[in-house]
């Protein structure tokens with residue numbers, strides 16, 4: 001492998017260093033290019049731009065590989081717990097028994113949300129989207145836990161991991177007109193979340209272990225995905241030295257969009273529409289292919305996966321298992337399978353390498369678990385939290401410079417300003 005790439009511009013040759021990652025990924029370092037040549041690189045949507053060197057997650061979109069800190073997603077989803085994966089992502093290695101006990105008990109100790117934050121929450125309208133509520137409350141944490149930016153990062157990480165489930169369940173309770181539940185620190189992370197979501201003061205509630213285990217798997221599958229839109233947002237905001245809470249809050253907002261995490265809500269709404277319209281999946285495949293329709297097959301396609309999304313493979317099987325175990329017969333699961341089958345055999349989708357992504361089947365499981373549609377993206381945020389934290393921490397520890405892309409200006413060139421009084425005088429009748 002050469003040490004440099006050579007670029008010829010305006011009769012001069014520039015040597016640009018080659019960077020190789022531990023999995024053999026290659027990059028050309030263009031950091032000095034503008035200073036040397038006056039040129040920048042242009043890459044809308046960062047389709048081919050490496051923004052950082054990261055040791056958190058490796059993925060190979062062509063081969064459908066996803067690993068957290070070197071461990072295969074298939075193994076983690078099958079054998080690990082969400083909190084163990086969170087530790088792995090945030091601190092780099094699997095925890096020892098003692099390290100895990102300290103991490104877990106720290107999280108159990110911090111689950112209560114400040115009562116004054118509850119007053120902020122009470123001001124939201126009953127029909128507020130839970131993503132807006134969650135991002136606001138996470139941002140508000142920066143007012144309640146000001147601490148020392150840098151010195152208190154570890155404690156703030158524990159606080160955030162601990163309080164997210166509590167805050168996430170509040171907005172659901174409000175939308176139902178039910179009293180909120182407080183955390184029960186005897187319960188594990190997933191069981192505690194489900195208890196806060198579904199327990200009512202008027203009847204006893206028992207968390208079904210099938211449900212808790214399905215939730216554990218879904219959270220693991222969402223825990224990190226290297227430099228996606230929301231993670232890049234977290235890193236970019238954090239690069240200005242903004243605190244952890246405001247950086248993560250920005251990530252939650254980025255995740256909300258329908259092209260990113262918001263797709264899981266859109267998928268279910270789309271499948272419901274297809275069902276209400278007679279269940280003709282072919283009609284919707286045709287619409288997705290017709291650019292003038294403005295319709296996209298939600299839950300299909302991915303910026304980096306061009307073979308299959310390994311998370312979708314696991315989730316599809318989990319959807320079958322969970323529905324079977326819970327005895328749920330959801331007609332939209334058959335519509336989803338029909339749609340997948342039709343798309344995978346259609347030239348349009350094959351040529352563009354469009355496969356089902358993580359969001360295609362996750363909503364079907366969430367529905368079976370009793371989680372309402374507008375909470376789906378909140379579930380994604382809950383899962384993605386350790387990934388955002390790990391990436392934020394990595395960026396800060398590496399003392400990365402502030403993120404500040406350049407642009408090619410395409411607006412008006414220099415124009416002479418004529419004062420309003422002058423301009424209006426000319427057009428007056």
Ligand code: CMC
Pocket residue numbers: 045225228258259260261263288289295296297298299300301302303304352354357358359
């Ligand atoms: N349905 C129909 N056509 C599609 C779809 C789709 N879901 N996705 C991409 N295409 C077409 C697109 O029109 C384009 O066609 P052409 O080359 O003829 O112009 C081609 O495929 C390439 O698409 P693109 O929009 O340039 O690809 P991208 O990498 O910029 O976008 C994406 C990736 C995920 C935003 C896009 O595939 C999409 O909008 N999918 C639906 C939304 C979705 O499911 N998002 C969740 C992503 S996974 C969860 C996460 O990590 O966020």
